[in-house]
Amino acid sequence: MTAPSFTFYDRERALLAEGPELLARADPLEIKDYTIRLLDRFEKVVRENEDLTRHSDRQEQRLVKLNKNLKTQARDLEERQTKLESISKNLARYLPPQIHEALFSGQHETAVVTKRKKLTIFFSDIRGFTEIAENLQPEELTDTLNEYFSEMTEIALAHGATIDKYIGDAIMIFFGDPESKGVREDARACVTMALQMQNHMRSLRKRWQLRGFSHPFEIRIGINTGFCNVGNFGSEQRLSYTIIGGEVNLAQRIESIADPGGILISADTYAHVIDLVEGDERESVSLKGIDRKIKTYAISGRKQSRPQSFKISHPAGVSVDLDRDQLSEAERKNLADQLRSLADDLS
Amino acid sequence: MTSLNIQATDRTPEISIEGSPPRMRISGESFPEDVAAFYGPVVFAVESLVDSLTERLHVEINLAYVNSSSIKALYRIFEGISEIHSKNLLESITWFYPDDDDILQELGEDFKDRFPDLPFQIEITA
Numbered sequence: 001m002t003a004p005s006f007t008f009y010d011r012e013r014a015l016l017a018e019g020p021e022l023l024a025r026a027d028p029l030e031i032k033d034y035t036i037r038l039l040d041r042f043e044k045v046v047r048e049n050e051d052l053t054r055h056s057d058r059q060e061q062r063l064v065k066l067n068k069n070l071k072t073q074a075r076d077l078e079e080r081q082t083k084l085e086s087i088s089k090n091l092a093r094y095l096p097p098q099i100h101e102a103l104f105s106g107q108h109e110t111a112v113v114t115k116r117k118k119l120t121i122f123f124s125d126i127r128g129f130t131e132i133a134e135n136l137q138p139e140e141l142t143d144t145l146n147e148y149f150s151e152m153t154e155i156a157l158a159h160g161a162t163i164d165k166y167i168g169d170a171i172m173i174f175f176g177d178p179e180s181k182g183v184r185e186d187a188r189a190c191v192t193m194a195l196q197m198q199n200h201m202r203s204l205r206k207r208w209q210l211r212g213f214s215h216p217f218e219i220r221i222g223i224n225t226g227f228c229n230v231g232n233f234g235s236e237q238r239l240s241y242t243i244i245g246g247e248v249n250l251a252q253r254i255e256s257i258a259d260p261g262g263i264l265i266s267a268d269t270y271a272h273v274i275d276l277v278e279g280d281e282r283e284s285v286s287l288k289g290i291d292r293k294i295k296t297y298a299i300s301g302r303k304q305s306r307p308q309s310f311k312i313s314h315p316a317g318v319s320v321d322l323d324r325d326q327l328s329e330a331e332r333k334n335l336a337d338q339l340r341s342l343a344d345d346l347s
Numbered sequence: 348m349t350s351l352n353i354q355a356t357d358r359t360p361e362i363s364i365e366g367s368p369p370r371m372r373i374s375g376e377s378f379p380e381d382v383a384a385f386y387g388p389v390v391f392a393v394e395s396l397v398d399s400l401t402e403r404l405h406v407e408i409n410l411a412y413v414n415s416s417s418i419k420a421l422y423r424i425f426e427g428i429s430e431i432h433s434k435n436l437l438e439s440i441t442w443f444y445p446d447d448d449d450i451l452q453e454l455g456e457d458f459k460d461r462f463p464d465l466p467f468q469i470e471i472t473a
Contacts, residue, residue, distance in 0.1 A: 006383055006386065006387035006390045006391065006423070007383050008382075008383060008416075008419055047461055048419065048422050048461075051418065051454075051457045051461065052415050052418055052419065054453075054457070055413075055415060055418055055450070055453075055454055055457070056415050058449075058450045058453065059415075059450065062450060
């Protein structure tokens with residue numbers, strides 16, 4: 001059985017439907033009874049309508065109020081957001097960018113937690129900084145030092161380094177955490193960065209000399225690769241994201257014996273960059289606090305890639321087309337001697 | 348006795364008529380997509396109670412939001428309850444409203460004014 005249907009104003013419609021027939025019959029008693037029912041229903045409808053209108057107005061007032069509150073809240077939120085962004089921007093200068101990004105995206109753990117990881121550690125300092133500092137006005141020293149730090153930092157960040165800290169005139173950097181491209185690639189990125197830093201130091205020194213700076217900075221760089229503890233050290237109140245371990249100390253010791261303007265790296269780092277850079281093996285040394293002899297390599301620059309094939313074509317009838325890999329060491333030497341002799345005769 | 352049990356949805360209230368002594372409860376939010384379709388069975392269930400009740404009815408209405416069309420449906424339900432009251436089969440109507448909701452408090456007062464003969468109480472939701 002279908003449930004009887006309910007529609008709004010069904011009673012009123014039914015009452016109205018009776019009207020035409022009643023009026024046509026024109027029975028005064030029927031009309032009187034109908035009028036009474038009509039008035040009663042009409043009164044109810046008017047009351048309902050009054051209540052509904054009032055209720056609708058109240059709801060509307062609430063909506064207007066909510067809308068105003070929402071707008072105020074949105075404005076407050078926007079102001080807070082701007083303030084937070086400004087704070088975050090300032091805070092970013094005190095933190096390694098990777099950590100700052102990870103922190104603000106909620107991906108960085110802020111508990112006192114560390115892990116053991118193979119990293120490449122970089123140390124640099126300015127040769128004779130104490131003496132330089134004594135001979136410079138504090139303002140000049142500050143400006144030059146900040147210029148130096150800022151340009152080195154730019155290079156470091158471009159290579160994906162994690163800048164651990166500035167310690168006086170020294171810079172401590174590591175590769176391999178929180179982001180890593182693998183131990184080998186991290187070591188290569190570090191050494192490449194060091195080369196670029198020393199190259200850039202030459203430009204900086206010229207700039208400083210032109211400015212009349214009589215003792216332009218010269219830096220030493222030391223690099224080592226090994227297992228360290230990396231993470232948040234400190235307490236629940238104050239944390240420092242850094243690295244510790246014997247390999248960190250070793251990197252610092254290597255830096256202390258590097259030539260001014262030079263880059264000295266450990267054998268562990270060299271193993272990862274042997275095909276990338278020119279390295280001169282140094283005599284193994286004993287370093288303070290390290291209970292073994294340390295083999296180091298002084299890096300002079302990137303390895304020049306030698307051309308594999310040679311082609312010479314001269315109108316005089318000289319034509320050379322050879323593939324270097326097709327010749328043995330002796331054949332190459334013999335050919336080089338002949339060509340050298342020919343060149344001597346021609347000149 | 349007519350009984351009814353409609354589960355609540357995010358747009359419609361829970362409505363039940365059951366028990367002994369009989370109790371009718373309406374609770375939740377009311378803004379159905381089709382008010383006539385939703386409240387039709389309730390209106391007719393209340394109207395049929397006039398002939399099926401053997402004990403006095405308790406009514407509890409506890410709504411958190413009511414749209415205008417639902418108010419129109421509630422009028423029809425109150426008309427049915429008035430008829431039950433005229434047969435001396437209504438014990439009480441309690442209209443509950445949330446503590447900080449003056450709109451629902453005033454709506455309860457409007458119903459009380461429109462049906463002055465009913466044993467109508469207005470209380471803050473516990």
